[in-house]
Amino acid sequence: MNRPRTSVRAEAARALAPVLQGQASLNTTLPAALAALPSRDHGLLQALCYGTLRHGPRLQSVLEQLLKRPLPASEAPVHAALLLGIYQINEMRVPDHAAVTETVQAVRLLGRPRLTGMVNGVLRNFSRDSKTLLNRATQDPAGEHAHPRWLIESLQQDWPQEYTQILAANNQPGPMTLRINGRRTTREAWLTRAREAGIEATPAQSPDMAVKLASAMDVNALPGFTEGEVSVQDAAAQWAALLLVVEPGMRVLDACAAPGGKTGHLLERAPDGTEVLALDADAARLARVEDNLQRLGLPAQLTCGDLAQPQDWWDDRPFDRILLDAPCSGTGVIRRHPDIKYLRRASDIPALAARQAELLAAAWSLLAPGGQLLYATCSIFHAENREIIEAFLAEHSEASSLTLPETLGQACGPGRQILPGEQDMDGFFYALLRRSSA
Ligand SMILES: C[S@@+](CC[C@H](N)C(=O)[O-])C[C@H]1O[C@@H](n2cnc3c(N)ncnc32)[C@H](O)[C@@H]1O
Structure with a gap:
């Protein structure tokens, strides 16, 4: 035998x-x-x-x-x-x-x-x-x-009222959430096709193009996936392209773009002809942006480079809109990546915060007067979120924070924080900054 x-x-x-x-x-x-x-x-x-x-x-x-x-x-x-x-x-x-x-x-x-x-x-x-x-x-x-003890204690410190709920939400697997491409179809039309294919799917509470599947499945079996009608993306991440409104003729930088979930969404929503530069320091991850954009049939300039070293890749033309989806602790997405419980250490948080502040300052130097920068992380720690933005605003008199929709999580300093599990979303932080025109 x-x-x-x-x-x-x-x-x-x-x-x-x-x-x-x-x-x-x-x-x-x-x-x-x-x-x-x-x-x-x-x-x-x-x-x-x-x-x-x-x-x-x-x-x-x-x-x-x-x-x-x-x-x-x-x-x-x-x-x-x-x-x-x-x-x-x-x-x-x-x-x-x-x-x-x-x-x-x-x-x-x-x-x-x-x-x-x-x-x-x-x-x-x-x-x-x-x-x-x-x-x-x-x-x-x-x-x-x-959860590891340091993580429990840090969450308790930042979220004394909410931390047990956060810990419980982290231990529940997140739903498979999709983003419908408004250039190709409507959410209702796609839901009808899904029903006909025997797939149980419902509109997410927000934002407008998000759909929740009752159970996870192979993406290739999703109606219209290969044709770019639908992508996999958590609803919290889908807010980025709604908050950073792109007008005709604008130049947009997606400063930490890979694997390209938000680049694709920005392009789906942006007026035709919008010039988008998708930057990432990691060449292998940048290749995934290319695959994603190819599937969506949407063009962007892909550049492998370090945001903190713009002299290596920037052509000196300022950007009207910048998305800075900064590398972070991932503490908002533990339900999807439970290995974070083992990979992160308490000492990572100050190191990440220093990097985030550096990247924000670098991105800001590329922003045109009157332009807007959306800072985003999938972290739920204040040190990576509100404290970065508060310190930045204190140092930059030409920067102000813009109001974000009240339906989006809760106010958190100059930004808004979605906690994991809220409306069945991942944990995410957003702050929208404007550079004065003068
Ligand atoms: C949170 S992920 C971005 C996710 C992406 N925006 C999306 O929606 O698919 C952060 C990215 O930042 C990139 N990154 C980290 N440091 C960077 C730097 N100094 N310059 C450019 N990209 C950087 C990482 O390689 C990683 O792909």
Whole structure:
């Protein structure tokens, strides 16, 4: 009989091990795991990886009670397999005995036959006593909220009223949200086609072109996807192109453009002939902007360059509109990227804030008098959002903040903050700045 060379659980453990050690994102480890498995297993692989990371700090707290001593770093894949096992027993509808057997088999496939007895024992002990172990795990904030302690404390500091709601929202997977291309169709017409194709979809509460799917699906099966009628984009991110209003003849800079979600939306809404320069420092990510724009059939000038070094790429012609979707902690999108719980450290936040302030100053120097700059992040920390804008306004008398719609999240200093889960959106911050004409 042919022995299987790998399994979904073994591949999930391989993909998770570097993520749990804070060394790689799931986006970088998942492709190898997907490639090792037949496509029928891809859904389960993703459910296991995302679910285990989402509940990870709680599962870890349970595991620590079950292990006599922590596993060494060299056994990271076995550690990941144990968390996967606990996750399946606790959160998935996998019968306990199957979760144990499959995990033991995965550990064997990972080349660790001598640890199968320990894994078997740990998972059986969990299955026998799960209620007590989970109760004990939730005595600690990290176990209770399934977030690292520093993140809980920072959120509590910035959002003392809302932080438990934020933590709960981060632990719920976000919906698959689409943006309908108003150049090609209407939201109603697309919804009718989706219904006819048996896809359950509803208009999102806001903004105007957002559609929520009842369940995630392959983009290629979406009506009109290859023709650019529809794109995948969270509703919060769709606000950018509504807030930065482009008029005929304007020159627009999308200053941190890749992978191009907002570039495409800006172009969908902008008058014909609008000149858009999509800049990004990362060449590989910029290639994705090209793919996205090709699918949408919309043109932009793509430039690989550092926003903070405009002398390397700028032609000295100021921009009338600038979108600065700054690199950030991603703390507003943890529900979509639960690996952020493992990849971010408290010390990242001041470093990111310094970078954001530098990029804002660089972008501002490219803005024409009377022009507007939209600052955006998918962070929910004040240090990356309102404090950046407040400090900038204090230093730049030629800058003022413009009022944003009251329906958009809540006022937060000179901008507005959407918290994760609000109207089923990702967490996002926006501030719109105007440069005086003089
Ligand atoms: C939040 S992402 C942008 C997402 C994009 N706007 C979208 O909607 O698809 C931030 C981007 O900033 C880019 N970036 C970071 N530092 C940069 C710099 N100094 N100059 C230009 N781009 C930069 C990163 O490569 C990354 O693609």
